[in-house]
Amino acid sequence: MNIQDFPYIKLNIPDGSLEVRIEAFYSINGKDKTLTHVRQVAKTNALIAGEFNLDPGKSILAGLLHDISAVMRPNDMLLYAKTCDMELDESERRHPFLLHQRLSRVFAETIFSVRDTDVLSAIECHTTLKTGPSKYDMSLFVADKLSWDQEGKPPFYSQVKLALSNSLESACLEYINYMMENALLQYPHKWLLESKAFLETQV
Ligand SMILES: [Fe+2]
Numbered sequence: 001m002n003i004q005d006f007p008y009i010k011l012n013i014p015d016g017s018l019e020v021r022i023e024a025f026y027s028i029n030g031k032d033k034t035l036t037h038v039r040q041v042a043k044t045n046a047l048i049a050g051e052f053n054l055d056p057g058k059s060i061l062a063g064l065l066h067d068i069s070a071v072m073r074p075n076d077m078l079l080y081a082k083t084c085d086m087e088l089d090e091s092e093r094r095h096p097f098l099l100h101q102r103l104s105r106v107f108a109e110t111i112f113s114v115r116d117t118d119v120l121s122a123i124e125c126h127t128t129l130k131t132g133p134s135k136y137d138m139s140l141f142v143a144d145k146l147s148w149d150q151e152g153k154p155p156f157y158s159q160v161k162l163a164l165s166n167s168l169e170s171a172c173l174e175y176i177n178y179m180m181e182n183a184l185l186q187y188p189h190k191w192l193l194e195s196k197a198f199l200e201t202q203v
């Protein structure tokens with residue numbers, strides 16, 4: 001099964017630079033709100049890149065692409081992942097939208113021919129992180145959480161920002177602990193639990 005097998009996903013992307021084509025893909029698929037969010041995440045991710053000596057070009061690209069598979073319906077995400085023989089976590093079976101992080105990597109590779117493993121890895125784990133995360137993985141994870149797509153600032157904003165002034169590891173752990181202590185996770189993904197255990201050894 002291919003992305004082309006979901007006829008409601010429009011693939012007639014106009015020509016242009018990679019950034020222009022990515023942004024156009026959200027627009028032609030009616031995802032303008034997601035486009036506003038990913039632009040904000042790209043901007044935040046580039047600012048974090050400046051603080052931690054990362055390549056801002058990679059950070060902007062990862063930010064723009066991280067939610068690219070949101071154009072697919074959640075039940076189709078589950079169907080598609082099964083046909084790709086992806087090993088599924090229980091959290092993904094219960095809440096198929098959680099698969100959007102892994103499928104956004106697939107979209108980045110197949111539709112936009114992205115090959116940079118720093119970018120692809122960060123996209124793939126932007127919701128849950130994973131064990132032994134790279135600085136690009138942690139930067140996008142934090143940028144996504146700080147770029148709230150609702151009114152005002154998220155409740156964890158100041159404590160995660162403060163932790164970020166210490167390290168990327170501290171900021172990620174601060175966010176994960178906040179979500180767990182406040183029972184805000186619908187069902188914990190295995191990768192999130194593994195990343196928490198790993199980060200606790202690092203800070
Ligand atoms: Fe996401």
Ligand SMILES: [Fe+2]
Nearest residue numbers: 037066067144
């Ligand atoms: Fe996001």
